[in-house]
Amino acid sequence: xxxxxxxxxxxxxxxxxxxxxxxxxxxxxxxxxxxxxxxxxxxxxxxxxxxxxxxxxxxxxxxxxxxxxxxxxxxxxxxxxxxxxxxxxxxxxxxxxxxxxxxxxxxxxxxxxxxxxxxxxxxxxxxxxxxxxxxxxxxxxxxxxxxxxxxxxxxxxxxxxxxxxxxxxxxxxxxxxxxxxxxxxxxxxxxxxxxxxxxxxxxxxxxxxxxxxxxxxxxxxxxxxxxxxxxxxxxxxxxxxxxxxxxxxxxxxxxxxxxxxxxxxxxxxxxxxxxxxxxxxxx
Amino acid sequence: xxxxxxxxxxxxxxxxxxxxxxxxxxxxxxxxxxxxxxxxxxxxxxxxxxxxxxxxxxxxxxxxxxxxxxxxxxxxxxxxxxxxxxxxxxxxxxxxxxxxxxxxxxxxxxxxxxxxxxxxxxxxxxxxxxxxxxxxxxxxxxxxxxxxxxxxxxxxxxxxxxxxxxxxxxxxxxxxx
Numbered sequence: 001x002x003x004x005x006x007x008x009x010x011x012x013x014x015x016x017x018x019x020x021x022x023x024x025x026x027x028x029x030x031x032x033x034x035x036x037x038x039x040x041x042x043x044x045x046x047x048x049x050x051x052x053x054x055x056x057x058x059x060x061x062x063x064x065x066x067x068x069x070x071x072x073x074x075x076x077x078x079x080x081x082x083x084x085x086x087x088x089x090x091x092x093x094x095x096x097x098x099x100x101x102x103x104x105x106x107x108x109x110x111x112x113x114x115x116x117x118x119x120x121x122x123x124x125x126x127x128x129x130x131x132x133x134x135x136x137x138x139x140x141x142x143x144x145x146x147x148x149x150x151x152x153x154x155x156x157x158x159x160x161x162x163x164x165x166x167x168x169x170x171x172x173x174x175x176x177x178x179x180x181x182x183x184x185x186x187x188x189x190x191x192x193x194x195x196x197x198x199x200x201x202x203x204x205x206x207x208x209x210x211x212x213x214x215x216x217x218x219x220x221x222x223x224x225x226x227x228x229x230x231x232x233x234x235x236x237x238x239x240x241x242x243x244x245x246x247x248x249x250x251x252x253x254x255x256x257x258x259x260x261x262x263x264x265x266x267x268x269x270x271x272x273x274x275x276x277x278x279x280x281x282x283x
Numbered sequence: 284x285x286x287x288x289x290x291x292x293x294x295x296x297x298x299x300x301x302x303x304x305x306x307x308x309x310x311x312x313x314x315x316x317x318x319x320x321x322x323x324x325x326x327x328x329x330x331x332x333x334x335x336x337x338x339x340x341x342x343x344x345x346x347x348x349x350x351x352x353x354x355x356x357x358x359x360x361x362x363x364x365x366x367x368x369x370x371x372x373x374x375x376x377x378x379x380x381x382x383x384x385x386x387x388x389x390x391x392x393x394x395x396x397x398x399x400x401x402x403x404x405x406x407x408x409x410x411x412x413x414x415x416x417x418x419x420x421x422x423x424x425x426x427x428x429x430x431x432x433x434x435x436x437x438x439x440x441x442x443x444x445x446x447x448x449x450x451x452x453x454x455x456x457x458x459x460x
Contacts, residue, residue, distance in 0.1 A: 017362060031355065123316050
């Protein structure tokens with residue numbers, strides 16, 4: 001017993017070094033598997049508060065660009081208003097008794113919430129955003145995040161007033177997307193090289209693709225609503241080892257100047273997940 | 284200013300500069316990501332205990348990790364250079380006794396060539412270990428080699444600029460006083 005104590009005292013620094021190394025690696029591995037950092041709640045609150053202070057200054061430098069983006073989006077949405085569409089009156093029956101939309105809100109599937117981006121990186125291999133909106137304001141894990149021009153990422157961690165988003169520019173991010181023209185579904189990933197470009201995979205070589213084609217979110221993606229802009233085709237190359245294209249996309253969202261984003265909650269997702277998780281009966 | 288206060292301010296400044304300036308720079312290339320924060324560990328006083336050095340290194344790394352959202356990624360290399368630091372200092376200034384006469388490692392206290400070697404070795408070890416962990420996660424040998432070289436180069440440049448900009452006055456202390 002005495003010898004053990006002498007051993008520990010003698011090699012105390014080395015043992016402490018080994019313990020800290022193991023602790024770091026365990027933290028990292030655990031985080032990479034679950035995206036649940038130890039003490040993430042506390043750390044998120046403290047770091048969120050600091051980010052918020054910094055962002056108050058930084059915000060001014062993007063005001064002009066943001067105003068332009070908001071104006072563009074407003075114009076696009078105003079163009080969709082029903083009041084802008086009017087036919088020459090050829091109908092015999094005036095059928096205004098039903099709307100396509102469910103105005104009572106019983107059938108709502110997606111719920112949009114605004115949020116402010118207070119921290120954002122693009123230079124790492126794993127990029128994250130911090131939003132100033134948390135569990136107290138209705139943010140949940142796995143909610144989708146979109147900017148006015150295109151999709152941005154997925155919520156991975158929520159504290160009381162802040163939430164952390166895995167950016168589309170993350171080595172582990174994967175979004176189910178499709179070519180808007182042909183509706184062929186593939187998945188969008190990031191190779192860690194250039195924040196302007198992402199990669200679309202598993203599109204069969206028989207699919208007609210042209211440079212400039214739009215790629216949108218697919219209807220299979222559970223957290224993203226369908227038909228949100230992901231990017232445009234920039235370069236098409238054939239993967240010689242498989243039957244699929246490797247398509248380089250230019251991201252629709254500009255990740256350098258994200259200031260305000262929308263969080264999207266799929267309200268019906270719980271039900272879908274429960275059904276899909278249930279064992280299949282009646283085979 | 285006491286050494287403790289000075290180092291606390293330094294800790295905060297290094298973290299803030301790393302998070303809000305260097306990590307915000309748009310990447311020129313996949314391989315280039317500027318790092319400066321570990322210079323804090325290299326600037327810590329000579330007479331700090333090895334236990335304290337390890338603990339402070341771990342704290343520095345884990346603080347940066349929580350800001351960047353990668354718990355453990357920067358803490359591991361920081362602890363490694365914190366552990367190796369006393370050994371290399373012993374090798375580099377064994378005969379001059381500078382650790383008694385000066386407070387912390389610098390060009391003046393160690394001499395230009397030993398201090399450059401000290402910075403070069405630890406910059407390389409830090410990046411080697413950091414990129415090694417990243418490489419094990421993503422896997423691409425070219426990425427590993429290129430990134431170690433490019434980040435080490437950029438970091439050395441940044442450290443050189445930092446040394447020029449913030450010239451640290453070092454008082455010569457004697458035992459007789």
